[in-house]
Amino acid sequence: MTNPSNDRVLNFSAGPSTLPLSVLEEVQRDLINYKGTGVSVLEMSHRSKPYDAIIRDAEATLRRVLNVPSNYAVVFLQGGGTGEFAASYLNLFASKSVRAKQAKLGRALSCDYVVTGSWSKAGMKEVQRLGGHVNTVIDGVDGKYVGVLPVSQWKLGKPEETAFVYYCDNETVNGVECRPETVVDAVDPSVPVICDMSSNMMSRPIDIKRFGAIVAGAQKNMGPAGVTIAIVRDDLLERDDDPAVLHNLPSVLDWQYYNKGGSMPHTPPCFTIYVCGLVFKWVEKLGLDKVEQLREERAKIVYDVIDSHPEFFKGPVNKQYRSCMNLVFNLPTKELEAQFVAEAAQQNMIQLKGHRSVGGIRVSLYNAMTIEGAQAVAQFMQSFYDQHRQ
Amino acid sequence: MTNPSNDRVLNFSAGPSTLPLSVLEEVQRDLINYKGTGVSVLEMSHRSKPYDAIIRDAEATLRRVLNVPSNYAVVFLQGGGTGEFAASYLNLFASKSVRAKQAKLGRALSCDYVVTGSWSKAGMKEVQRLGGHVNTVIDGVDGKYVGVLPVSQWKLGKPEETAFVYYCDNETVNGVECRPETVVDAVDPSVPVICDMSSNMMSRPIDIKRFGAIVAGAQKNMGPAGVTIAIVRDDLLERDDDPAVLHNLPSVLDWQYYNKGGSMPHTPPCFTIYVCGLVFKWVEKLGLDKVEQLREERAKIVYDVIDSHPEFFKGPVNKQYRSCMNLVFNLPTKELEAQFVAEAAQQNMIQLKGHRSVGGIRVSLYNAMTIEGAQAVAQFMQSFYDQHRQ
Known part of the structure; x- marks a missing residue:
């Protein structure tokens, strides 16, 4: 097979994965001197005007492309899916609503995991590592990651005993992709659904308002490795004043901390966000x-x-x-x-x-x-x- | 002033900061097709042979440049200084030696903070956020960040009551740079010294074996923003078998987890590490x-x-x-x-x-x-x- 441009190959990697050639060409063109600023985005202060425009534009484009409701925060984080396994649990348990529900119950709420493959399982294991109580709603189909059991066979916890329901929309290792409606329809609306969409976010429209939070590493459909996106319903960012709420939540995993700081409470992964922004624009152009x-x-x-x-x-x-x-x-x-x-x-x-x-x-x-x-x-x-x- | 190449400006940013032009030129040249692989490093699988060579070479070069002793792990992380504020505390308190010392004392060990500016203060505040007990060894000079008080005026904790001593070698905001020997000479050798060298690592030789751990965001002397380097003495990575040791330590902040996975227990910030590797080589060439x-x-x-x-x-x-x-x-x-x-x-x-x-x-x-x-x-x-x- 001959290759159309520049001897590039067809890259079927599961992630990091192939990027649009036009994006790479733009990155290459602007690499040493970004749009006349005299510096590369690789070395640009995150507090500079040109960088502020880059990150604000990336967020705005993502919001338009995914039709993100205004009561959802969009934050750019680091640490990938693994970071968000912990962050999902720790942020929810620091939230006002989960804490109030737990106080009412008088014991620890549990976390419902719909396990359909390696990544939802890894998310569940991270919460177990952190001492959380998990409830396995399903574990594949008879332990095999080949699909999703009918909802009638799910073992969802009682809403008043459950902090959140977690699932992975596309299992990159196992090739299992959920239908989001299946999950959100099955869950009591009082329980937030947290979804890892690392490997299919921005590949189809989603009805974000049905989710508590959606998290995704960028390195599949959205950009290079090194940035993680979280879309979080704003009521889940509300906290009690008690500083002990934060004892288990390092700043670097704290969605509210990033949201208040416009994704830049400290230095973000500047260049990676810049490339993501270009990919978002490429998607927007296609629709x-x-x-x-x-x-x-x-x-x-x-x-x-x-x-x-x-x-x-x-x-x-x-x-x-x-x-x-x-x-x-x-x-x-x-x-x-x-x-x-x-x-x-x-x-x-x-x-x-x-x-x-x-x-x-x-x-x-x-x-x-x-x-x-x-x-x-x-x-x-x-x-x-x-x-x-x- | 006319500018030597390509209308670039002189960039005096405190970070992200100016990179060697030769590095930028190499990045630009190889951006679309890295050394005949047919893919960009921006889209290269971290499990591919070319990427494995990139990250292993980056680590090896850093080890040579900084003369890192073989009993120190070198890991590439995400989350910057703020991530390492938490990681330093959480990893040390998960270590076998700190836990044994704490068991012997019968109460929580404290963490000694030598505060010489905004960043060491921020490190201390993060530990307070997480419920740690801190001891302020000094807080600037009469509260002003204009230097380092003589050691005779330091209020170091007793070695048997102290988990670690933490300081920041160069305070980027306040322009205060320590002499590392001052700190390591002052501290009892049984107490590990943890140092944030974000803004001066790789600007001069350091005697690493006198430190417990050194952590640094890359975006000053070492590369673009988005990767954090930790150099950790291997005895501090030892753990008890008790899984409860990890209850407060999310994987994404766990030095041992990264070390066991060769900095790739999950997808690393591939491109950022690649650029760092080129900068390390540039430094090595200079000496x-x-x-x-x-x-x-x-x-x-x-x-x-x-x-x-x-x-x-x-x-x-x-x-x-x-x-x-x-x-x-x-x-x-x-x-x-x-x-x-x-x-x-x-x-x-x-x-x-x-x-x-x-x-x-x-x-x-x-x-x-x-x-x-x-x-x-x-x-x-x-x-x-x-x-x-x-």
Whole structure:
């Protein structure tokens, strides 16, 4: 396969992942002297006027693209999903409403985890590490991360005993993608739903007002690694005056602290936010509905090959919950999987190996992957099948 | 003033701060296709071979440049100084040795803070926020951040009652720079010294083995904002098996978790670490002794002007503790200060305004500032003096 520009390859990495070429070209052009300021964004004071415009513009663009209601804070943080596993729990338990509910109950509230894969499980484990009480609503389908059990089989806690319900909208490792409505419809409206959307935020419209908080690392559809976005309903930022509320909540995980400081109570990851802002603008130009249409189209191109040869491309995930972002499957043997990855790389298609914890093949198709890129990998799959079918 | 390359200005920002032009040029050159990999480092999987080489090389270079002993871990984190304020306290109180000492004492150990400016004060406040017991060893000189009181006036806690002694080696806001030996000589060797070297790490050789841990945000002498470096003596990473040890320590602040995962237990701020690695190589090529010589030389060029007209350039800091990184002074009136900043900007010298909490003028002269840059600002100061002297 020849490559259209500058010998770039098709990058199917699950994250950090491919970025729009036009964004990279703009970053390159402005790298040494950003728009006549005489400095690079890499070395620009976060208190300078040009940087303030960059971060405010990034936030405003994200708000427009995702249609974020005005009663939701948007903050840029650091520490990725793992930081937000802890932050979600610690911020909620520092909030006025959760504390009042807990005082009423007279004992610790529990945290409901809808476990559909490795990342929701990791979120739950972090809360256990911190001494929180968790309730496993589901743990995959009979312990396997292949879909989402029907809500009738969920073991949700009682609303008056539950601080929040947590789930991961797209499981990057396992290729399981939820339907957000399924979760928010199932949960009592008095209980905030906290969602990790690290790997599918900005790939389709979402009804934010149904969530307590949405958190996401940027390095899939939104930008480079090193910045984490939290969208938080403002009542969850309310606190008691008692300073002991903050004993377990380091500033660096405190959503309110970042919100009050306009995401800059201290130095933010300036350059990373700048690149995210450019990606947000790229998405805005396309329009989020178009982005959603393209995501379905790309995924269909690859799933069509899988579904044509289900005995060869073995997708473990139930069709209803197959991810449009991370398409996972196994080949008949491990040797064939290794050969698939190696031959694809020779044809300039990289990062197709499944996550080390589950093996197999994973094709990640984020926003910046072109339709042509999806077609190229689908063609390769078809020809690999033709060569190796039994 | 004409500018040597590409219309870049002289950037005296206190951080994020000027980077070596050769580093920026290399970043720009490789931005879209890093060394023939076909991808940008902005979109490169952190689990790929090229990225593994980048981060391992960055760590190895830092170890060589700073002569880090083999019994010290080097980890790349996120969250800046503020993250490490909490991390220092939480990691130490999770360590086997501090817990054993506390068990022996039968009550909470206290944390000794040598407060010499805004940042050591902020570190202390974070520990108070988290419910820690702090002991103020000194609080500036009679409450003013103008130097370091003689050790004979310090109120160090008893070693058997103290978890650690914390100080900030260079106070970026106040322009106070410690002599590390002063602190480590004053502290009982059984008590670990934790040092925030955010704004002067890699500006001179340091005797790391005398410290328990050294932490630093990168965005002064070492790279762009978004990565934090911790150098930690390995005995402080030892833990009891009791999981309750970790109840207060979120993974994202846990030095051991990062060390075990080679700084990549989860996605690191890939691109920022890459740029830091290039800066480390730039420093290595110069040599740290030369870097120290240049830092003294740059500072002398500016301090000479200040000292020639002490009635006009009023430096608040005692000469012995004046920072070579952040040179702060006041002019006779606020109007003159505003005029100074504005006229300098017209001559392509930016970010000379003092920190908003203290006002005045601040000239930050980090590693990447050239001698010519220091001369330019010194000349400007002299001519400003000539115009406005009484």
